[in-house]
Amino acid sequence: MSKGYPTRSTVVHMAALLGIIVIAWTLPVTAAESPPALRELDNAFVAVAEKVTPAVVNISSTKKISPGASGGDMEDFFKNHPFRDFFGDDFFKRFKKGPGGQGYSQRGMGSGVIVGPNGTILTNAHVVKDADEIKVNLSDKRSFTAKVIGADPESDIAVIKIDAKDLPIATLGDSTKLRVGEIVLAVGNPFGLNRTVTSGIISAKGRTNMGIIDYEDFIQTDAAINPGNSGGPLVNINGEVIGINTAIATRTGGYQGIGFAIPVNSAKLIMEDLMEHGQVKRGLLGVNIQSLDEYQAKYYGRQDTDGALVSQVVPGSPAEKAGVKDGDIIIEFNGKSVDGAPELKNIVGRVKPGTESTLTIIRDKKPIKVTVKVGERTPKSFAAIKPSEEADTSNELGIEVEPVPAGMAAKLGIKEGEGLRVKGVTGDGAGRNIGLREGDVILEVDGASVNNASEFTNAVAKAKNRKDGIIQLKVQRGSAKLFLAGPLT
16 A cells, blocks of 8 residues: 555454444443432421421511601611612502502511411511511412411511411420531522522521520521521421521621521520510620620730620629629529630520529639529619620720719719719720720729729729739729739839
8 A cells, every 4th residue: 555545454453443322422421320318318408498497487567657657767778689680669658658649558578487386386576576466488389377376586586377287397406415517407488489499507506696686596597598488497407496597697688608506405495484474584684794805804814705794793783692792703503614704694594583593703813603593684683783784894994084074973973073084095005905984984993993093093003013914903894893904014
């Protein structure tokens, strides 16, 4: 064969290869088998959704707004509504004013979960707050008018009831067994999209100081939660309700990967009280407490920041009768360790009024135990000890002080001539850095009363001689007393 042409042997091999390709092309294509573990996980998600969604309800509430009523709250609602860009301003103006200027209805939406065969539904208090009418739509398309059995704004839990039979019921789990990283699903009605299921994990437990409700101990999750999910269940991979979805942390009004749910064990306790008493009865010590920061811990000679620092004991309260004093650090309640002020607040709140309890406190660097008969938290008692914002303490006392004006002393409930009012705080002084604000009244410096400029100057001079370089001030801010601590330089 001439140069450049394939040999006979090469042609035979090429033909054979082409035949194989043609045969392969005509054979049926078989999809690769998915890994068994993946199939099991897929089936688990489906099973959970099928088990839980029938017990999830859509809740719509209506509040009638009379003509001429203030619309300040509604202005914010309409201004931030996620569908405003879609519908346009004219739609919202018509909805807000109502036909002929005859008033309008404020509508809300949320979710709930059926927890009892008699039509008992668990949801958020803010979903049904101030509603004139509450409609509940079931998964089988039945619709009922619901009545509120009880609502507790401090925990954001509410119980409502419908008169219905043959209802699917959700299984309540145990939120004390939750682990960070555990798979969870959120079910609800985001933006009115009924029984939407989203998945994620438990991102954190015991979230507090979020400023959402008074009693906080949130489960944090990255399962998508949006407006309308409130009151719906957060469930584990077994289909058990382990939380009630409540809020999201967002800058846009929608999902950004951080959602919060109330642990179901807490919700159950609230539900039981609401069903039995129509309200929640919470325990009360009668103290104003704050969490320790590193400087306060150093001041008290502590190696950690665990415990709750007592900054104020209310006269006549259970804590005063038990001998608790300002400056005590509560490290245990009935044998349970106290990590900080929010945890102690939650623990005491769950104790039935009248219960005798044991506190382990640190006083003069020594642990002592006291027995206290827990009182009942009422709006009046709460107002007497409502804590101010905890001070922002960081790292020199550039402040101007003056005697407390007589009128101000009377208003604050302190004796005339007692303490010194902070008139001014410089921007780079130690006073501002440890959290002092204009208007604060300094009562003590390192445990010594300061009622005039001379006493204050001497007390600060003594504080400079402390080996740790930390100064502690007892301050009255509004009606509450608190401790501030930090370095002088």
